[in-house]
Amino acid sequence: MFEIFQYGFLQRAFLAGTIIAVIAPIIGIFLVVRRFSALADTLAHVSLIGVAVGILTKLNPIIWAITASVISGFGIEKLRESKKIYGESALVLFLSGSLGISSVILSLSRGFNSSLFSYLFGSINTITLNDIYLTAGVALIVIFVTGLFFSKFFLLAFDEELATAQGLPVKFLNFALITLAAITVSVGIQVVGVLLIGALMILPILTALQYQLSFRHTLILGIIFSLFSVWLGLYSSFYLNIATGGAIVVVNLLFFSLSLVFGKK
Amino acid sequence: MSLILEIENLSFEYDQQNILENISFKVETGEYLGILGPNGGGKTTLLKLILGILRPSKGEIRLLGKNLNDSKEKYKIGYLPQKINGNLDFPATVSEIVATGLTKKDKNSSSLIQKALNISGVANLQNRQLSQLSGGERQKVFIARSLVSQPEMLILDEPTVAIDVGSQADFYEFIKVLNQEHKISILLVSHDIGSITKEVSKVLFLNKKLECFHDTKEFLSAANLERLYGSQTYFINHHNHQHV
Numbered sequence: 335m336f337e338i339f340q341y342g343f344l345q346r347a348f349l350a351g352t353i354i355a356v357i358a359p360i361i362g363i364f365l366v367v368r369r370f371s372a373l374a375d376t377l378a379h380v381s382l383i384g385v386a387v388g389i390l391t392k393l394n395p396i397i398w399a400i401t402a403s404v405i406s407g408f409g410i411e412k413l414r415e416s417k418k419i420y421g422e423s424a425l426v427l428f429l430s431g432s433l434g435i436s437s438v439i440l441s442l443s444r445g446f447n448s449s450l451f452s453y454l455f456g457s458i459n460t461i462t463l464n465d466i467y468l469t470a471g472v473a474l475i476v477i478f479v480t481g482l483f484f485s486k487f488f489l490l491a492f493d494e495e496l497a498t499a500q501g502l503p504v505k506f507l508n509f510a511l512i513t514l515a516a517i518t519v520s521v522g523i524q525v526v527g528v529l530l531i532g533a534l535m536i537l538p539i540l541t542a543l544q545y546q547l548s549f550r551h552t553l554i555l556g557i558i559f560s561l562f563s564v565w566l567g568l569y570s571s572f573y574l575n576i577a578t579g580g581a582i583v584v585v586n587l588l589f590f591s592l593s594l595v596f597g598k599k
Numbered sequence: 600m601s602l603i604l605e606i607e608n609l610s611f612e613y614d615q616q617n618i619l620e621n622i623s624f625k626v627e628t629g630e631y632l633g634i635l636g637p638n639g640g641g642k643t644t645l646l647k648l649i650l651g652i653l654r655p656s657k658g659e660i661r662l663l664g665k666n667l668n669d670s671k672e673k674y675k676i677g678y679l680p681q682k683i684n685g686n687l688d689f690p691a692t693v694s695e696i697v698a699t700g701l702t703k704k705d706k707n708s709s710s711l712i713q714k715a716l717n718i719s720g721v722a723n724l725q726n727r728q729l730s731q732l733s734g735g736e737r738q739k740v741f742i743a744r745s746l747v748s749q750p751e752m753l754i755l756d757e758p759t760v761a762i763d764v765g766s767q768a769d770f771y772e773f774i775k776v777l778n779q780e781h782k783i784s785i786l787l788v789s790h791d792i793g794s795i796t797k798e799v800s801k802v803l804f805l806n807k808k809l810e811c812f813h814d815t816k817e818f819l820s821a822a823n824l825e826r827l828y829g830s831q832t833y834f835i836n837h838h839n840h841q842h843v
């Protein structure tokens with residue numbers, strides 16, 4: 335069972351996967367309860383622009399993915415705040431727009447290549463030691479900032495007007511949360527892929543919500559589901575030779591289906 | 600008596616329209632003040648200015664003698680909004696919701712939460728989720744939330760909107776206890792003249808301008824009401840209460 339850990343690339347995949355499995359639900363819970371789950375998917379698609387630029391310029395695609403998704407995150411929040419268009423429409427605008435831009439860049443690089451496939455669906459083969467350092471750095475930032483502002487993010491998620499009345503810096507907190515979501519998505523695409531990272535942020539929380547626990551316990555249970563889904567997904571990806579991201583999402587779907595039967599809701 | 604709130608020449612404009620014009624009044628510590636006025640008369644805007652959500656175009660608000668913008672004691676105002684915009688299916692327990700009212704967290708936090716839950720009569724519900732409560736119970740949870748930072752003044756914006764008629768009398772009784780036993784100043788906003796005048800000691804009538812600021816008896820004089828509402832006013836005595 336543990337012989338797979340003799341491979342360096344699998345050790346790196348498990349390490350990166352474990353880190354991402356912890357931080358994805360930490361951000362995901364705030365997106366779910368704010369009914370903003372689609373943001374994760376939109377940011378993931380936007381990060382594809384960064385991946386495309388990375389492939390074209392042969393520079394680290396994850397750094398470019400972080401840059402693209404953070405800038406777009408600010409753009410989405412500004413548009414939502416200005417009320418020029420509905421928040422949901424802003425997400426569709428960025429999602430479809432970024433797919434268009436990234437396909438143009440990729441066609442310039444002549445490349446719907448295997449490297450792109452691994453960014454779309456996740457891969458256990460491509461994670462380097464530098465990627466691990468980057469993922470760990472991002473995780474430290476996400477955990478530190480969320481820990482610092484946890485009760486503020488909680489109130490903001492519950493009722494923005496109450497948060498304003500309490501004197502919270504609502505604009506700053508919204509931008510902070512969207513930035514954390516953007517960097518989490520960008521590092522997450524290494525393992526789960528652009529098309530499926532949104533699911534890792536949202537599905538474990540949806541599963542945990544079926545047990546009607548307190549907010550903190552929902553988050554803890556969400557992290558547990560996320561960790562097991564990543565570990566089982568990586569394991570089956572190696573032995574069954576299937577796409578890693580897909581395997582992780584299928585395990586998550588299984589947990590979710592069981593929660594519908596055994597949950598309290 | 601000391602002053603908790605002073606409003607001086609307060610005006611607020613939005614989109615080049617006067618929403619509030621030159622409002623001045625004072626609230627003494629321990630007072631139970633009602634704010635009445637027609638819809639669109641600026642009641643909620645006035646509350647948002649007092650809470651610091653909006654900035655006045657002109658004039659000044661002083662909380663405990665200090666300009667509101669410079670005050671570090673904004674937590675001394677508790678607020679119960681007209682409607683909780685938040686998702687009532689929110690996955691949180693009553694204790695977690697009440698804790699959001701804390702302005703800082705320290706070792707006293709859990710005893711403050713417990714005290715607020717006890718005063719509001721919802722200590723037995725602390726581990727329940729918000730979605731499992733009735734409208735009246737939820738309203739008490741939000742009052743507990745506004746009490747947790749130990750405010751000296753509580754602002755209630757149309758607090759009985761989400762409560763069934765049968766529970767409204769209990770609710771007002773509870774507010775009276777907060778005012779008389781816990782010495783919390785109350786600022787109660789409503790458009791319902793009948794219920795508000797039974798409870799408060801002073802009434803402020805707002806229709807963009809401050810139309811009057813009297814004790815309740817004087818406010819309820821027929822001549823005054825006819826002047827404010829522009830129609831004939833009748834009083835009916837029922838169960839020792841005067842209904843307008």
